[in-house]
Amino acid sequence: MADLSDTDREVLKRPFCKALLSLIRAQDRSGAMESDTDAELLAPFIVTKLQKRDIPMFGDPDPDILARVEQIFMAICWLIETETGVAAAPIMNIHHEGWGRIVVLTGRLVAVNAHMRELHRFGYENLALMEEKALKFVEEGIKAVRQFPDVAAAG
Template sequence: MSDDPFIKSLLTLIRAQDSSGAWETMSDEELLAPFIVTKEQRREIPIMGDPDPDILWRVELYYNAIAFAIEKATGCAASPIMKIHHEGWGRMLLTCGKLVVVNSYLRDLHRFGFDDVASMSTKATKIIAEAAAVIAKFPEVAAA
């Protein structure tokens, strides 16, 4: 797990948020645990619901780690733009220069999570690869 570039980026960002040192003794697995929501756990969460601030924070961290990995892969700084309705749906954009490199529609954010760390990384890696391909196709717009 520790050799996965996306997971490294995510853990770096999580640890950077720990201004009080409360998470210094926590393992990587413990820090990633809130991102794991099994199918059984999802079923227990009501269909309707407002996402709490911790969930929104995790969504931001997830996409910020993707932006960080895009920058590492391409050299282009990716900036996140998140617009979420209070009922838990919205949109996440990552831009490089004037180019939108990620356009993710988000819904049911109160159920945000992944079955396991591997599936979280797989999804992120796919998003990163697609963003890198868009940047390679339109490098002058990404640099603008």
Template sequence: MTAIATTQDPFIKSLLMFIRAHDQSGAWESMPDEEVLAPYILSKEQRREIPLFGDPDPDILWRVEQYFNAIAMAIETQSGHAVSPIMKIHHEGWGRVILTAGKLVAVNTYMRELHRFGFDSAEEMSAKAGKIIAEGVATIARFPEVAAA
């Protein structure tokens, strides 16, 4: 994704905001967007080289958390309902992420091979997030009274 495209994609902008919000030293402020997003972009070959044994790296868990925080914010913006992510990951690298709005589970995503979490490109990452966002917004629209509870 080009620098212009990353600054115009609302999901990517949100993800960058969440990532940079954790930068206590200010080092990421001047870093180009592509460099900040680089840990999310892995080729299929790079993912295959990552072993699936042992606990997932805490940095990967953090990246997954920021990814779903940005998705939750997009759903919140589009639906008008507060959305909270809940992540439960087993030490072997699988688990579940749910996004709740009120008493409603707006998104229920199962994660596998978390050790290899990443996308071929920023466009692919944004497209996948877009599908999850659309699912969450549609679920809230279908059950607005539960989302408001």
């Protein structure tokens, strides 16, 4: 992923990628990724259509893929929390065949409800598309929290 487009270089500087990178680096307890560039850390999130075709759809989704999905939604939660001041947390229920649901809870409010499928092939064409899709969930969550502030604050 050394050959980033100009757009993807700009995306690296924006809040979503910064949040995602902070979470990835925070989870590196051994320091193994300390010398990795931001682009290298985000490379596993980029999967082209051609690469997706080569990934088999049998067996359980790889634990690394599930971890990446969780990291994406943790970053989404972080941005929702930053904007609204209400704690947000993702809950994943993924079937072993690679489909399931992820919800983001704020208090007693389901702020984001995402159906996932084909998790074996999880990834984005580029960083800009990853950010675009993530920000849709962020906007959905912020809108829900603002629409139902009492439910979002209930604990």
